[in-house]
Amino acid sequence: MSLRARILLLVLVASMLPVLAMFLLLLENRTATVVQARTQLLVRAETIAVELDDKIAGTAQLLFGLARVPVLGGNDKLACSAFLADVLKEHPQYTGILTLRPDGNMHCDSLRSGRSLNVNDRQYFQRALASRSLIVEPAIGRLSGKSVLQIAYPVLNAEGGVNYVLLASLDMDSYGRTVAQALPYPRMHFQVWNRDGSIIMDTPGIGSQRLEVEPELRQFMLHSAQQTLTLGSDEQTRIWAKAPLLGSPNIGMSLALSVPEADLNAQVDGQFKRTLAGIVTLSVLIFVGAAALGEFAVRRQTNRIMQAISRMDNGDYSQSIGEPYPRGELGQVMQAIDRMAESLTQQRHEIARNTESLERQARIDALTGLANRHMLSLRLDQALAYAGHAQRVAGVLMLDLDRFKTVNDSLGHNHGDLLLQEVAKRLSQCIREDDTVARLGGDEFVVVLADMAKLEDIVPVAQKILRALAAPLKVGSQVLSITTSLGVAVFPRDGDTADALLQYADTAMYRAKEQGGNAMTFFSPEMMQTILDRLQIEAGLRRALEHGELRLHYQPIIDAKTGHVSSAEALIRWQDPQRGLIAPIHFISVAEETGLIVPIGDWVLREACAQARAWQSSGLGEIPVAVNLSALQFSAPSLDESVVQALRASQCPASLLQLEITESSIMAQLDQALETMRKLTAIGVQLMIDDFGTGYSSLSQLKLFPVSTLKIDRTFVRDINIDANDDAIVDTIITLARKLGLRTVAEGVETLEQVAFLEARCCDKYQGFLFARPCSAEDFEKIVRERNATTACAPIASG
Ligand SMILES: Nc1nc2c(ncn2[C@@H]2O[C@@H]3COP(=O)(O)O[C@H]4[C@@H](O)[C@H](n5cnc6c(=O)[nH]c(N)nc65)O[C@@H]4COP(=O)(O)O[C@H]3[C@H]2O)c(=O)[nH]1
Incomplete structure (x- = not known):
């Protein structure tokens, strides 16, 4: 219902109520007046009777x-x-x-x-x-x-x-005529009745006729104690009033006055109608007045409010309702709306500022101020569109700082950040305005050379970049020399989409890294094969997981004191139907890049636990199995749950499961790693640090790790007695471990000389081809039975 209709309805009800009340009052008054008129009729009859008596x-x-x-x-x-x-x-x-x-x-x-x-x-x-x-x-x-x-x-x-x-x-x-002339109603009758019922005088008023004397009237006049009588029906109804002539009791006459009821009421009704008409007119005037007032005082003001709200609805907050504000609630509402509009305007400005800042953040890398991945993608698309249109060449340069991680880990993240900022500055100085420098994360940078005449023009720019970055740079109090691996992909030669060019540049950059870093490599069709191979491996791995083509081999770990097999390391293999048994080096990195390592790792955990439990059940003894955890697996929040599930599913005691974590994945996120390691040891499994010596952990950090064993990386063991540095490293690791109460396992033991060296330094355990190569569970079982039957330490060649 519209506001106007509501107001009118309200006003109508408000003005009708007094009308109704006054109508009822009038009705009551009318009834009283009618009664009064009858009484007056009687009084008049009595007065005339008294006059006649007089x-x-x-x-x-x-x-x-x-x-x-x-x-x-x-x-x-x-x-x-x-x-x-x-x-x-x-x-x-x-x-x-x-x-x-x-x-x-x-x-x-x-x-x-x-x-x-x-x-x-x-x-x-x-x-x-x-x-x-x-x-x-x-x-x-x-x-x-x-x-x-x-x-x-x-x-x-x-x-x-x-x-x-x-x-x-x-x-x-x-006498009758004189009285009749004074009668108030023209159709009034004045009669004088004799005691015998004869009418002595009947004087009709002007315009009235003589009346029939009905028995009822006779009864009333001669015998009734009543003083008034209503006789006849409808229009013919008359009211009678009688008064006896009392002055001379022997007379026995009485006087009657009669008038048509309609005449008696006419005066009252006329008055009633006039008053009613007056009231109705008054209420109509009140209604019209109130409606007009409502129109001006309410609707005009509400219209102002509606217009303001409608403007705000259309996003226009600039115009306020403004003064004059009417008094009362409407005025308060208007002022509240104006205040709200003002506050919304301020909020809008704030949102605009924040949006701008967020948009900037969405485009800009916070650390270096360079374009981020999102912005790079936009700029690269623009560059390619332009180059395609103008038949120009565009270069995508992917850069990765060599051994940045080492710098970051050894000098700390703050220094790492300063280094990255300096690199960003130098990169920006090497390019033109139309080009783009972006940081993808970590130490990965991309340079887009947007508008080049020919492929060869890219080379000097790339060389300039390498030189700029190679110049010594000061980070805090340190002066560092860093080198960079740079991969280049060229539009349109290598590809025509941003994604493809980035991937190709990345592949080329890895090739540069593989070649020892500090190099620039252009993407080549041969590298395309590498990409295809990786894609093939990924698809194959998915299938392998689904079809059960993965296997676990076990390499014995020998107790240095007894020569017995004390535990095993589980090493994954992929039994490809076409290519045969594939070593992990060919697929683990792809599994890590694609995230497939998580489901694969879960499978390894379940399989290793089941095997340890099977050996225990078969009477082979308590042979703990060590499982490698990839960095991705190790950082997954649900790792402890996966471990518990694997143990539970095979009913393998936690003491038969060892987890190998690389030193580098611990150091990548030290706090979180410590938390995860605590959860894992709480389950009851043993933790070992794999490839120890390559991850640059400090002694103070090592003390915090809840691990039982350090595995000395096989690159150090390999050069025992060859490289004095490696001798020193191995010596130091074993001494350090002993001081911290940790056991040591030397990996990649291949010669008796290495054993002698390690034995002299009291290394706890050996693992290497000298004792046994990774083999199937059955072969492993045989080795254990043979080896653990003997009491002396007797290395065996593993074929
Ligand atoms: N040259 C030489 N090598 C020796 C000798 N003794 C053992 N090895 C090899 O050294 C690797 C030891 O495993 P790792 O360092 O953890 O290195 C492993 C590990 O990082 C990874 N890997 C293997 N299985 C898994 C797995 O289930 N999960 C994860 N995440 N990684 C795995 O793949 C790597 C390579 O595994 P494998 O090819 O099986 O290679 C094994 C093993 O065959 C020796 O005397 N001389």
Whole structure:
């Protein structure tokens, strides 16, 4: 419902309620007035009756006075008539006044008619003679022929006999007309009833007709104690009121007033209708006034609010509703909206600022201020589009700092960051404005040379970059010399999409790294083969996982003191249906890059646990199996759950599982690694640091690692007795381990000389081809049975 409709409805209800109340009041008033009108009718009847009574009483007094006039009792008829004529002149309400002899003959009369008249037959005369008192009786005057009220007064002589009778005839017709003229309703009837039920006088008002005397009316007039009566139906209904003539009790007459109910009510109804019309007019005026007020005071203001909200809805917060604000809630709402608009405008500005900053962050690498991967992708797309259109060449240069990790680990991350910032600065100085330098993360940078004439033009720029980076740089208090491996892919020669060119440049960069770093390599079709091979390996690995083509080989680890096989290292193999048994070196890196190492690692864990448990069950003894954890596996938050599940599934005791973690994956995220290692040792498995000596952990850090064993990397063992440095390293590792209460396993033991060296330094365990190559579980079992049966330490050649 619209606001206008609501307001109108409200106003209507508000203005109708008083109308209704006043209507009810009027109705009540009308009812009271009708009752009052009936009462007034009765009062009027009583008043007329009293007046008539007064007239009769006055006549009695007049006659009483006349009785004392001697001329009226004398025989002089003429004098008597003249006297009465004079009296009549004074009292025109009588049709005549006369004297009657006791025999009934008229003696004299006020009319001086000279007629002879005998009233001996008249009842009033006989009654007057008999009663010797005043008699009042209606009759038709014999002299006047009019309806009269005969008032007879017997005048007594000294002896008490009737001397003569004085008769005054009260003119009822004239009296009736006089009364009728004063009646308030034209159709009102004025009747005088005799005690015998005859109507002495019936005077209809002007415009009214004589009425039928109904039995009900007769009953009411003669016998009822009621004073009013409603008679007839509908339009014919009349209200009757009666009043007895009480002044002369022997008269027995009564007076009736009747009026049509419609006439009686007409006045009241007229008043009622006029008042009602007045009230309705007033309420209409109130309604119109209130509606107009609502329109101006509410709707105009709400329109202002609606317009403001609509503007805000369309994103326009600049225009406020503004002053003048109306008083009260509407004004408060307007001010609140204006405040809200102002606050939203401020928020918008803030959001815009933040968005700009976020967009910048989304494009820019926070550490170096260079473009990030997202921005690089946009710029590279633009460069390729332009080069394609303008038939130009674009170069994508992928750079990776050689041994950056070593610098980072040894000098700390802060120095690593400073180094990267310096590199970024130098790279930016080597390129033109149209070119792009981006950092992908870590120490990986990409340079896009956007607009080159020919492929050869890329070479000097790349060389300039290598030279710029090779110049000694100061990081904190240190002066460092770093080298860079650089791979180049060229548009359109090598590829025409950003992704392909980045991948090719990356491949070329790895080739440069493989060649020892500090080199620039252009992508070549032959490298494409490497990429294809990797893709093939990835697809093959997925299939291998699904079809169960993975195998575990076990390499014995020999106890230096007893010569017995004390444990095994599980080493994965891929039994490819076409290519035969594939060594991990050919697929582990691909598995790590693609994340496949996680499901593969889980499989290895389950398989190794199952094997250790099987050997235990078969009576071979407690042969713990060491499993290699890749860096990705080690950093997975669910590693401990995977380990628990593998142990649980095979019912293998935790003590039969050893986990090998490379020193470098521990050092990559030291805090998290410590936490993970604590969780793993809590399960009960033993931890070993693999390839120890290559990860640059410090002594203080090593103390924190909850590990039981250090595995000396086979590159150091290989050069025992060849390179004095390696001798020293191996010597130091064993001494260090012993001091920290850790055991040592020497990896890649191939010669007895190496054994002698290690034995002299009390290395705990040996692992190498000299004792046994990794082999199947069955072969491993045989080796254990053979070897552990003997008591002396006797290295065996492994074929
Ligand atoms: N030259 C020489 N080599 C010896 C000698 N004794 C043992 N080896 C080789 O040294 C590697 C020892 O494993 P690693 O250092 O952990 O190095 C392993 C490990 O890093 C990785 N790898 C193997 N299996 C798994 C696995 O299940 N998971 C993970 N993440 N990595 C694995 O692949 C690497 C290579 O494994 P393999 O080819 O089996 O190579 C094995 C083993 O055959 C020796 O006397 N001379």
